[in-house]
Amino acid sequence: MKRIAISLFAVASLLAAAAFAQENVSTLRPITPLAENGPAAPMPKVVNTDIRQVRNYPEQPPLIPHKIDNYQVDKNSNKCLTCHSRAAIGESQAPMVSITHFMNRDNQFLASVTPRRYFCNQCHVVQTDAKPLVENDFVDVDTVLEYVKSKEEAN
Amino acid sequence: MWAFIKRLWSTIRRPSVHYSLGALTVGGFIMGVLFWGAFNTAMELTNTETFCTGCHEMRDNVFAELKTTIHYTNRSGVRAICSDCHVPHDWTDKIARKMQASKEVWGKIFGTISTREKFLEKRLELAQHEWARLKANNSLECRNCHSSDSMDITRQSARAAEAHERFLFSGEKTCIDCHKGIAHQLPDMSQQSAWAGHGNTSSVEKATAFLEQKQDEAN
Numbered sequence: 001m002k003r004i005a006i007s008l009f010a011v012a013s014l015l016a017a018a019a020f021a022q023e024n025v026s027t028l029r030p031i032t033p034l035a036e037n038g039p040a041a042p043m044p045k046v047v048n049t050d051i052r053q054v055r056n057y058p059e060q061p062p063l064i065p066h067k068i069d070n071y072q073v074d075k076n077s078n079k080c081l082t083c084h085s086r087a088a089i090g091e092s093q094a095p096m097v098s099i100t101h102f103m104n105r106d107n108q109f110l111a112s113v114t115p116r117r118y119f120c121n122q123c124h125v126v127q128t129d130a131k132p133l134v135e136n137d138f139v140d141v142d143t144v145l146e147y148v149k150s151k152e153e154a155n
Numbered sequence: 156m157w158a159f160i161k162r163l164w165s166t167i168r169r170p171s172v173h174y175s176l177g178a179l180t181v182g183g184f185i186m187g188v189l190f191w192g193a194f195n196t197a198m199e200l201t202n203t204e205t206f207c208t209g210c211h212e213m214r215d216n217v218f219a220e221l222k223t224t225i226h227y228t229n230r231s232g233v234r235a236i237c238s239d240c241h242v243p244h245d246w247t248d249k250i251a252r253k254m255q256a257s258k259e260v261w262g263k264i265f266g267t268i269s270t271r272e273k274f275l276e277k278r279l280e281l282a283q284h285e286w287a288r289l290k291a292n293n294s295l296e297c298r299n300c301h302s303s304d305s306m307d308i309t310r311q312s313a314r315a316a317e318a319h320e321r322f323l324f325s326g327e328k329t330c331i332d333c334h335k336g337i338a339h340q341l342p343d344m345s346q347q348s349a350w351a352g353h354g355n356t357s358s359v360e361k362a363t364a365f366l367e368q369k370q371d372e373a374n
Contacts, residue, residue, distance in 0.1 A: 048312050049312075049313075050312060050313045050314045066312065066314055067312075069225070070223065070224055070225070070337075072336055072340060072341055074340075075343075076340070076341050076342055076343045076344055076345075077336065077341040077342075077343075077344040079336070091322075092318075093317075
């Protein structure tokens with residue numbers, strides 16, 4: 001008898017939890033049932049201001065402040081380097097690829113961009129005007145230092 | 156042979172015996188119109204996308220690549236077909252280009268680029284022909300749609316506006332100088348000067364000449 005009561009209670013609480021979860025747990029996935037295709041979200045626009053963005057930490061690869069639609073970067077050609085290479089910046093007035101990109105893995109500088117740094121999009125990306133799905137509470141190192149300093153002063 | 160030509164000439168010179176002057180002139184006029192119309196219609200037919208993509212060389216290589224670019228799909232739905240960029244619109248230039256295209260018929264018959272590998276092998280040379288043509292006619296086919304007079308640079312991104320102001324409006328460069336590979340994939344560009352930052356050929360030549368001279372002096 002007791003065992004039946006316990007199992008009944010367990011089933012009931014499971015059901016309640018499931019019902020509660022269905023109503024209250026919010027997910028990143030849209031509310032459309034799994035088996036159906038919901039309407040596609042509008043494509044966010046690429047930020048094309050040409051204004052350089054602040055890096056969140058010194059090692060961050062700089063963001064691309066312009067559109068790169070259909071830029072060909074392969075064995076044959078590298079569209080990015082037609083403006084950002086050492087030889088091209090006189091005409092393009094674009095920032096030159098960092099000298100670190102000329103360095104091979106033995107820290108030797110080569111004449112041009114090394115193969116391991118050739119594919120720009122491995123690190124450098126554009127930004128879109130999409131709304132972030134989750135809040136980002138990242139703070140940069142200056143803010144951290146300021147916080148520490150204020151704590152020290154308070155003591 | 157000479158006798159035949161002489162006979163033909165005397166026949167042509169003799170006045171018509173059976174046909175009236177009216178029939179000959181009106182008939183000649185109508186036949187002329189028909190011939191001219193048929194000629195131009197046939198030529199226009201070779202300017203269509205269906206004609207160009209009728210061969211697998213075009214359909215599977217360059218046309219497939221065009222499909223992902225802005226000249227095939229875009230927000231306003233205005234699009235370019237092969238002949239918009241690759242055939243001049245003016246009649247005389249068009250005829251000249253069509254006669255050049257007999258080389259392409261030759262290539263088709265003998266399978267010059269009949270496989271993907273052959274096409275990739277030949278791609279740089281073919282591209283260079285097109286770049287040379289557009290460079291020589293000041294990117295005429297681009298300008299048939301993209302007139303620099305109608306270009307409102309305030310509607311462009313700051314980067315594009317500045318570049319057009321510096322190079323296009325000053326006449327220093329023409330469209331194709333910067334906008335290579337916008338409708339098709341680029342071939343191996345490592346030997347193209349002022350492209351991909353591999354230095355330009357002239358400075359390489361200068362350096363080679365300098366080193367050779369030094370070597371000669373040493374010997």
